[in-house]
Amino acid sequence: MPYxxxxxxxxxxxxxxxxxxxxxxxxxxxxQDSLGDIVFVDLxxxxxxxxxxxxxxTVESVKAVSDLYAPASGTVTDVNGDLATxxxxxxxxxxxxxxxxxxxxxxxxxxxLLSAADYEKFVSEEGGH
Amino acid sequence: MPAVEATTPTVRKTALNAVHxxxxxxxxxxxxxxxxxxxxxxxxxxxxxxxxxxxxxIFDVSHMGDIRLAGPKALAAVQHISMNDxxxxxxxxxxxxxxxxxxxxxxxxxxxxxxxxxxxLLVINAGTREKDFNWVRDNTRQFDCKVEHLSDDYTQIAIQxxxxxxxxxxxxxxxxxxxxxxxxxxxxxCGLKNILIARTGYTAEDGFEIYVPSDEATSVRVWKEVLExxxxxxxxxxxxxxxxxxxxxxxxxxxxxxxxxxxxxxxAGLDRFIKVDKPDFIGxxxxxxxxxxxxxxxxxxxxxxxRGIARDGYKVLDDTGAxxxxxxxxxPAPFLKKNIAxxxxxxxxxxxxxxxxxxIRGQGVKxxxxxxxxxxxxxxx
Numbered sequence: 441m442p443y444x445x446x447x448x449x450x451x452x453x454x455x456x457x458x459x460x461x462x463x464x465x466x467x468x469x470x471x472q473d474s475l476g477d478i479v480f481v482d483l484x485x486x487x488x489x490x491x492x493x494x495x496x497x498t499v500e501s502v503k504a505v506s507d508l509y510a511p512a513s514g515t516v517t518d519v520n521g522d523l524a525t526x527x528x529x530x531x532x533x534x535x536x537x538x539x540x541x542x543x544x545x546x547x548x549x550x551x552x553l554l555s556a557a558d559y560e561k562f563v564s565e566e567g568g569h
Numbered sequence: 570m571p572a573v574e575a576t577t578p579t580v581r582k583t584a585l586n587a588v589h590x591x592x593x594x595x596x597x598x599x600x601x602x603x604x605x606x607x608x609x610x611x612x613x614x615x616x617x618x619x620x621x622x623x624x625x626x627i628f629d630v631s632h633m634g635d636i637r638l639a640g641p642k643a644l645a646a647v648q649h650i651s652m653n654d655x656x657x658x659x660x661x662x663x664x665x666x667x668x669x670x671x672x673x674x675x676x677x678x679x680x681x682x683x684x685x686x687x688x689x690l691l692v693i694n695a696g697t698r699e700k701d702f703n704w705v706r707d708n709t710r711q712f713d714c715k716v717e718h719l720s721d722d723y724t725q726i727a728i729q730x731x732x733x734x735x736x737x738x739x740x741x742x743x744x745x746x747x748x749x750x751x752x753x754x755x756x757x758x759c760g761l762k763n764i765l766i767a768r769t770g771y772t773a774e775d776g777f778e779i780y781v782p783s784d785e786a787t788s789v790r791v792w793k794e795v796l797e798x799x800x801x802x803x804x805x806x807x808x809x810x811x812x813x814x815x816x817x818x819x820x821x822x823x824x825x826x827x828x829x830x831x832x833x834x835x836x837a838g839l840d841r842f843i844k845v846d847k848p849d850f851i852g853x854x855x856x857x858x859x860x861x862x863x864x865x866x867x868x869x870x871x872x873x874x875x876r877g878i879a880r881d882g883y884k885v886l887d888d889t890g891a892x893x894x895x896x897x898x899x900x901p902a903p904f905l906k907k908n909i910a911x912x913x914x915x916x917x918x919x920x921x922x923x924x925x926x927x928x929i930r931g932q933g934v935k936x937x938x939x940x941x942x943x944x945x946x947x948x949x950x
Contacts, residue, residue: 477615479901480878500878502614502901503810
């Protein structure tokens, strides 16, 4: 399946990969396909707080600006600097291109997220490919 | 990211709609039409844009409108409603112009083609079809000329790019080398007789637009033959996304953005398309008056000099953060590899090199006034 089983997903098409008390966040293949060529990514600085369900940045295609929604709350510890000059990496491999790393604040929030199977079902119902 | 919305069921479709969908195009509603915005099979907007700049791309532009004025006083009728001077047109020649309201603002921009002795074709925007036809009909009643709304009669396919002429020449007996830019001819195209072929476009590249009968079978056959003929040139089907980035690089106006019913010809910088010394036309008096007064705002080209993309409607600020204008059209420019925009600002901020800021989601991001057009196609040696 195109959606790695070790990740969890939001209905806004972000994924999160948990590793103990920290996690990595990106957007899904469905998201990059809907957007088309990604030309710009705006991400928070390290040290800033992100809140589950709230926007933490934007990703832009030629035609549109899309908000990024945080799958979980936490403090940003690392930001993928490659994306400032090569945002198209996300189009090439969205499932493995990380955007931010965070220290999780409330790991319990992860229970609200979708499994890979649930996300795939959600996407096919949304009229995705 | 928010969910994708479905288009409403009342949108119109061109005769090629099913083909675009079969090709897997991403569809979008544009001014009441269900149109392709990009084709993943082409590689998307950036690939489509580059194909037009370096090879050839084709567009379904059947949503555009067509109004024919024919009869003994057709020229007088056109002269009355159009700001450019149609009396300069030889048979087979075309010109860019605009229809103006009495206050000197835009009903629409238009390409006026002289098809015959007393036979003119106005090609107009998709979103203004009905408005323009009513305007033309109501403002030419005093002239001995027939006004016909032919928009639904044609499937219009644009073949744009340096290799466009080679592609189309494979499909027609017309001698395309003899057709200069902004001239038209008629010929057999894909076996169809007497087809209007215009060396026009909205991409700032060389290219042609062909007008074929709008029945689905003919339209689909021609589209597929054009794609087949273009294979050796790397032809790509292109959508409205690339259409917009291409015209923006070339500083071609878009109705509702750079031109509208609240913007006058001087503000839009379209001076060279208006002939104030021709006999009276709608809007002339207001424009002569406006010319004497100082311009309240002027259209400039901006290039982002700090990281960010200026987009339609974003505010333009001076260096104190005060709002001084707005972006009419803004986007990444795929060929130029910059982020560019057109914007209305007060004349004092319009000098080349002036630095302004664009309000991008609450942040003032620096941009510089640059010469336009941003892109000009290379001259043939």
